[in-house]
Amino acid sequence: SLKRGTWIADYCRKRLDENGVLIKELTEVLGRFVFAAQAIEHIKPLLGPLYAWVAIMPPGAYVPLPGAVRILLRFLEFIFRSDDWRISGVVAEGVACRRGNFRADARAKGDIIEGGGWQIPDSGDPADSRWVSFTLNRDSAPWAYAAGEPFRSIAAIELYTTPITVMTLLGSNADGLLQLSNVTGDTDNQGNSFAVGRLLSTKFPLNIVLMELALQLHKRGMVLDLSWICLLYT
8 A cells, every 4th residue: 555655665764864773673674575565576576685684683783774775775765655666567467478488598608608588489480589698707797706606606697688588579669568468488497487486585696686687577567487497308
């Protein structure tokens, strides 16, 4: 409701103005955030880092807000004060394409990261598909090297291909109308299919990629079902 949304927005603003929070209090307020996330699913990824932070802090401590927490509270305040972002108006209708709307993947070889995705055409022939590819390095994507070698963050890197594919291949058409409301994708990372299904992760950098994906989907009025492809060899 508007009343509950206003309360959350006001709480975020109060904490930002004071630049501090009692951990026990924030833990209790996170319960209200979770309740709100039942109706506004795209805020769920924003809660992951907050849970991770309060979990390592003494419950009775009053502490200043780290930069990342300030950013999250500021964005949550924005969402709960905005009619467009506070309301989840997307209802997936019809049956999604069984073979999926797109497939995306990435690999980390040495210090170089390569990834991409392709939109599955109506014909089913990959030769008719639209595709996108990219290369990342330490300068363009420092988050992918937070654990040292990029293969240590391969789940986040592979998930990164999903918002890139959605934003470039499944966006708006020439008339500015949304092409899809119910989007299906395929991934070979089973953990990522669970993360997208729950829309929540406390693991960095997977959680920041999940945030971007959730907000890009909401912006485009899309609901994503990301399925795991299990390849069996005989």
